[in-house]
Amino acid sequence: MKPEGFDIRTPMGRVRGLGSARSGTQHFWQERLTAVAAIPLTIAFIVIVASVLGRNHAAVVQILGSPTVAILLLLFIVNSIYHMWLGMQVIIEDYVHHDVSKLACLMTNTFFCAAAALASVYAILKLSFGV
Amino acid sequence: MTGSPIPRPRPLSPHLQIYRLTLTMTMSIVHRITGMGLYLGALLVAWWLIAASSGPNAYAVVEGFFGSIIGRLVLFGYTWALIHHMLGGIRHLVWDTGHGFGANEREWLTRATILGSIFLTILLWTGGLLMVGR
Numbered sequence: 368m369k370p371e372g373f374d375i376r377t378p379m380g381r382v383r384g385l386g387s388a389r390s391g392t393q394h395f396w397q398e399r400l401t402a403v404a405a406i407p408l409t410i411a412f413i414v415i416v417a418s419v420l421g422r423n424h425a426a427v428v429q430i431l432g433s434p435t436v437a438i439l440l441l442l443f444i445v446n447s448i449y450h451m452w453l454g455m456q457v458i459i460e461d462y463v464h465h466d467v468s469k470l471a472c473l474m475t476n477t478f479f480c481a482a483a484a485l486a487s488v489y490a491i492l493k494l495s496f497g498v
Numbered sequence: 499m500t501g502s503p504i505p506r507p508r509p510l511s512p513h514l515q516i517y518r519l520t521l522t523m524t525m526s527i528v529h530r531i532t533g534m535g536l537y538l539g540a541l542l543v544a545w546w547l548i549a550a551s552s553g554p555n556a557y558a559v560v561e562g563f564f565g566s567i568i569g570r571l572v573l574f575g576y577t578w579a580l581i582h583h584m585l586g587g588i589r590h591l592v593w594d595t596g597h598g599f600g601a602n603e604r605e606w607l608t609r610a611t612i613l614g615s616i617f618l619t620i621l622l623w624t625g626g627l628l629m630v631g632r
Contacts (some may be wrong), residue, residue: 420626
């Protein structure tokens with residue numbers, strides 16, 4: 368430790384990186400942004416599920432794989448999972464205070480969301496392209 | 499934060515159990531719980547999509563589960579959680595604009611969320627069961 372008053376750094380250099388990097392509200396904003404998007408996409412998802420109720424597999428594949436339905440499903444999945452990734456992060460930060468546990472939970476959250484999103488997106492694309 | 503040295507005990511804000519439980523407080527908790535339920539529900543959606551893309555046999559397994567009593571209970575819960583979280587989210591978006599904080603308004607919004615979510619869930623399931631014919 369240097370004695371008080373002998374720091375060769377400028378005041379700006381000392382505070383740089385310690386305060387707002389103009390990204391403090393990013394998490395809050397993205398949670399709201401995805402929430403707004405989730406309203407029409409959830410309604411679309413409910414309509415899509417209703418349209419395949421009771422139909423056989425071939426009909427379900429045809430409906431889910433059609434471009435409009437597949438695009439709406441992709442938007443719903445990506446938006447919802449991004450939203451729940453942000454939401455679960457807040458829950459973890461609120462309730463898990465032990466550093467190691469918190470880190471483990473935050474990592475698990477990201478792994479879970481990435482895997483769920485990628486698996487769902489893959490399935491939708493496979494339904495569309497019929498590979 | 500844990501791990502950092504604390505020179506002396508800091509004053510704490512009163513904990514949750516100090517306050518009388520109000521409807522808006524309960525709904526805030528329910529909003530978080532439904533969010534966590536939907537988090538796990540993403541697995542159901544993923545399973546359904548993967549099964550549909552895998553083929554008729556895999557899809558039959560999913561249909562079998564979703565058609566069973568337990569499956570239907572889970573799906574009914576998922577439907578309610580989805581609608582409730584959506585309506586609760588709309589309520590929070592209204593609050594984000596700075597509106598709806600009055601004593602009557604916030605109670606009204608809160609009641610509308612509960613009743614609306616129950617009504618819409620039953621409506622959707624009635625429609626769905628009529629469509630399937632059971």
